[in-house]
Structure formats: C-alpha cells, structure tokens
Amino acid sequence: MKKALVMLATAVAMSGAFAQTSAPASAPMGASASAPAAKVGHERNVEDRIAYLHTQLKITPAQESQWNAFADVMRNNGQTMGQLFQQRKADTNLSAIDDMKQYATIAQAHADGMKKLVDAFDPLYSSFSPEQKKLADVTFHQGGPEGGHRHHGKGDGKKAPASE
DSSP, rough: HHHHHHHHHHHHHHGGGGGOOOOOOTTTTTOOOHHHHHHHHHHHHHHHHHHHHHHHHHHHHHHHHHHHHHHHHHHHHHHHHHHHHHHHHHHHOOOHHHHHHHHHHHHHHHHHHHHHHHHHHHHHHHHOOOHHHHHHHHHHHHHBBTTTSSSSSOOOOOOOOOOO
C-alpha cells in the first residue's frame, strides 16, 4: 500500500503540467524555500512547459485563442497543485490516516485538473493540421526524458527501460 502511495505521489509530483519545485539543496533539513521563491520557481516551470509545448506543437496565429485557454488551464492546475504540495510540505506531523487523506486530496486534484486540461485541449487538438496532430501524439505519448506519461510533453523521444 505504501509503495502504491509513494508511486502515486511521485507520478503527481513529476507531472509536467503540475510540476512542483522543491526547496533548494542548500536549505537546511526541515527548512523550506520561502513561499514567494518557491512560487516563482514553480511558475517558471509551468511557463517553461507552456513555451515548450507552444513551440513543439507549432501553434499558429489562428490557434492562439484555443492555445491561450489551454495554457490558462495549465497555469491554474499548476497553481492548485503547487498549493497542495506546499501544504503537504508544511504538514510535518500527520497521522497515517491524515497522510493518506492528503494523498487522496492530491490525487483527486490531479484527476480533476487533467479533466479540465483534456477539455481545454480537445478544441485545440481538433484545430490542428495532420502534422500538428502527429507532433502532439508523439509529444504527449512519449512523456519526458525518463519515458512514460508523467511529463506531459517535455520529452526527447527516448524510452526508458521498464522498472518496478
């Protein structure tokens, strides 16, 4: 059960649309980055992914309004997940049941956010040329440098070996 929860948390944390930055490596154990600094880093990650996808998918001027709607959902989802992870980081004295409930809240927020993202992406994808659809299919299917579906579009095309 714990392995499943850890895997779920890892998948949610690694999600490209909802990437969460962590405290700087130089921070002492138990200390976290200031909320504004963490927010700036998190927002930069989301904006980097938006810019990457805009370029990768070759968004045309005619598609900008649909793109902007999709990008706004990415920003809102990122903000929601960032807040949940900041809360998780701050809650250091949880009981096992509270910890599980917190994972459930994060997982539900991720699922809700993905639904919103799909709803925003659908009209954009429908407006794509066949070439753009192929780019989107490959970009979103291959995931990130580690492969899989966790990075939602920030991939280099390499598949990672399967692991347990």
